Amino acid sequence: MDDRQPGQRCVDLVADHRNGQRHRHLTFTLTVTNNGPSSAAAVSVADLLPNGYTYVSDNGAGAYVSGTGVWTIGNLANGASTSLLITATVNATGTYANTATVTSTTTDPTPGNNTSTSTPTPAASADLAIVKGVSNANPNVGDSVTFTLTVTNNGPSAATSVSVTDLLPAGYTYVSDDSAGAYVPGTGAWTIGNLANGASVALNIVVTVNAAGPYANTATVTSATNDPTPGNNTSTSTPGPVPTADLAIVKGVSNANPVVGTNVVFTLTVTNNGPSPAAAVSVADLLPNGYTYVSDNGAGAYVSGTGVWTIGNLANGANASLQITATVNATGTYLNTATVSSTTNDPTPSNNTGTATTTPVASADLIMAKSVDNATPTVGTNVVFTLTVTNNGPSASAGVSVADLLPNGYTYVSDNGAGAYVSGTGVWTIGNLANGASTSLQITATVNATGTYLNSATATSTTNDPTTTNNTGTATTTPVASADLVMAKSVDNATPTVGTNVVFTLTVTNNGPSASAGVSVADLLPSGYTYVSDNGAGAYVSGTGVWTIGNLANGASTSLQITATVNATGTYANTATVTSTTNDPTTTNNTGPRQIWSWPSRWTTRLRRWAPTWCSP
Template identity: 35%
Template sequence: MYTMVTSNSGPSSATDVVITDPLDPATTFVSATSDAGTCDFDGSVVSCDLGTLAPGSSVETTVTVTLAPDVDAAVQNTATATSSASDGDATNNASSTSFAPTIVADLAVTKQASAATVTAGDTFTYTVDVSNVGPSVAQNAVLTDTVPQGMTVESVATAPDGICASTAIGIRCDWATIEPGETETVTITVLVDANTPAGTLTNTASVASPADDADTTNNSASADVTVVQSADLGVQKTATPTTGVPGTPQSFTITVTNDGPSTARGVSVADFLPEGFIDPTTPTEGCQITGSVGTCLLGDLEPGATRTVTVNGVIAADATGTISNTVTAATTTTDPNGDNYSATVDVPLAPSADVSLTKTTSTPSVALDGDVTYVVTVRNDGPSTATGVVVTDVVEDGIALVDGTATAGTWSIDGWVVGTMQPGAEESLTISAVATAEGTFTNTATASAETPDPDAGDLTGSAEVTVAAAANLSIEKTAAPASVEVGEQITYTLTVNNAGPNAAIDMVISDPLPAELIDPTTTTPGCSFVGNEFRCEVPSFPAASGGQLVYTATVDPATASTSVTNTASVFATTADPDTTDNTASTTTPITGTGAIELTKTAGVPTDVDGDGAIGVGDEIPYDFTVTNVGPTTVSGVVIDDPLLGGPQTCAALEGTTLQPTDAVDCGPYATC
């Protein structure tokens, strides 16, 4: 408000007095009043017509203006008074005033949360309104908001006329100006940290500017939110393999997931292991298995985090049907979804028992009516228990089963009921039988079980037995006397036995005579000499029987041998299980030495010198006759006569063997 006093110091009246007051652009005209006259405003200048002003009088004029809100410099105002009368002193017809304006901007802030209660791990928004109540423009206004611990700023929506920036812990918004009556709205999106404890969090926003603030009590505003915790804990369970085989390893995998929004505190797992699941172990830290219950203390689980628990074990070999495994998960944090904290997995069982059978015989070759032994071995190589194991045994005609002894189950002529066999078990059946016919007979045994067998190719086993009549013949031979001279008789005794078990068919005893023997004879029935062979033929020689055969022969006087060896043998068309005793030999020494007789005769002398008389220097021829007068042959005979100069050559003796009574003539040999 400007007040102007116009006075007339005389001496005359001032007529047509006009006041002119141009207004500063930083001001806005409101009104103008005067004690006299009227005032007008043309948009920039206030003019007041005061009329006539008597000497010594004065008029007060008031001009009201408003200061522009954004004024930031000194405001000046000069008013002038004019009159149609002559003014003796015009120097005081104008008056000026100026002032530095005081900027007053009453900033106010309000704050609201989008929810009174929020869940840890969820987001919500704060709405902050910044208003300028005036009267001045608020310049360089700043809004700051630091969120409490447990919250994180995710974003800030910039106000229309401001610039906002955020960090994880707060925001700041700047305005160059906020006009009086203007409101700026800021939206802050905040995440409540998943692990924020339950309770109340207070958030305060504050605004300030360089202007004087008439009321600082509204420069800050707070909003409270109540934090609650909620964790949607879920659990899943899978089995590997999905179909179990009794007797084999089985694994279960437990997956615990926190779908938030809050941290799940004190997460625990209880795994109720099924019957038939044995030797359970777990490699997962924090887990242990007691009896048939596995427990895990997994601690805190952040939203979106997953923990995996593995349980390993073996399905019992005799388990059947389906095994079911149930696991539950728990947390001390409130769970909004109670439908997914438990999980069950069913594992259908497919038993598999690899049953195998082998059949052997310790009697692959037997004599007719002989004992036959079979051994049937049945084994379960698992992995599952084999139930209802049965062995059938088919025997060909020619082998008669007698008895069976089993290590398990029961045996009858119809088969062997083994029963139940655990993995790794092996049972055997020893079967006694008798060979009733000749030939090769195959005995086949077949195993079967109620439990499926992954390898049916080894359920059958066979053994062959060859049955043939057998006669264990043996022969012994003796000679008498113990030594013999040439020309003497020697007697041989052959003893033949059949140890069985069967009769020897078409039995033959053969004893070829050596060259040293001549003139053989025998009185044994059924025996004769064929050429130089002593031979006896018996159509059938019963088992457990024996007999002796005797023949004599003469040692050939002409033999030069010093002994005679004779070998006899026995054989038959019936197989002989032991031929080592089917021949027998004797060697008899031949005694006595050869005797040589030498006869020397002189021939008619020759008168070599012709003196008509036989004397020195004449020749006398000599002839020799060599005769073997002994019982044995003689060879290598040499005539040695010193008179004739020593050994003499006789072509008739060279390489010649002299038989007894043989005589050889040698000569004549001449000497002087």
């Protein structure tokens, strides 16, 4: 002070604060100066911090007692100064006027400068902290997760105009939040407003995890109130999504009711419904024993022995197909199941299996074989037809029967069917015939002279037959005609007088059963007769004795009368033999002899009364 007097003590109290921000430390600087002219004894300062501050420290080396606010200086020489630095925290509320008063046992002529007051005007300060968490640190792609944002005001002041910026990155799709409109997903702004000291507020944001990122989700809190610790104003949550691919398989079959032994085509279609690509995709489809593998269009990707179809990677939204051709077996399991799998997580395993089943129609390839024991039988003799039915499968055959009504070229005699064959209808009832089995029937028949000789037998069944072209068997004969010609010969007078005429009557009868062709009779008159005439109209040649008849129908007869003169001497036995180009089963009746006895004319009168005559037919 400029107006100092001798022996006057002066205390110059100065408060020095670096800033007035709340929740920051400030330092009060107290400086006591002795303006003299005497030394001052027992100097002390009273500076008890008001409730607007919290004591932190001082540099008084124990001379200042914060609890009482007394700074003990002791003696202070004329013209000397001493200082004290008190560090305090500015509280959010309280009295901020800080007064220091110096006293001494030495008289102070000017007490008006013994007191000094410093009154900072603190600025509000709120330490906002944000913490961001996620409900699942390793979610499956496509799953929903919840980000929880918690903002806390660590004070010491209330925070005004608080807001958070949390714009979701591309790795997520917004679903919902619980802010009642305070959060705008399009901008990522969450408007909180004022937040009291010590208060917290939370926001839950539900999102879907996308197949591709980024996934680091950062939220930053700001306020119109000064924040002394901005390092905790940002929080980041970075889940590690697990790729997920919803694989679905559909299996179909080209024919739900195939015939046993035919082929069906199974079509397997695998679709990746995403959202991620699927890695190491494979399908297990080992054909059940109801089918036999034939081929596939997998170019080696499908191994029939293991049933594994290796697809590999399958992009989101992509599909792959395989066609497997198989033969339907007669028996076995027909439910065919295919299951798709991948090293990528599948959120919906319920669609990973596809099935296709068939209800096969039984099929049995019946083969009818027919043979005859003699292809060129003689008419009137018996032949044996052998009918053999074989089931080449693949199924058993039910309701098997054979139709073999003998044609009119044959007459039924017998069979070995024990009643299974009915000759009147020609039906041979077999019944069931196992796969690979055979059965036979023998029918004995007489070959008729005329008629149809082609004998057909056709096998049928109530079971489907895939190859009907072999269901009919035929056997035909080329019968050899057979005609039993009978030669009868008579004479009108068995005891003629020499020199008179006799008439020989030759009768040829065809007892069949065939017509007889090239029929002729050899009847050359012996030396006991001299040819006179015949009624053959040229058919008989006396010089050769041949009577040419030609064809003679079954059952027909024809006759020839030859008139001859009985000679006095010679052979009188007259024989006629009939022949034909047609087989004759009974040649013993083909010759008709007729012998008569005659006497020379000179003996005729004398001996007539007693001479015997005989005739050998």
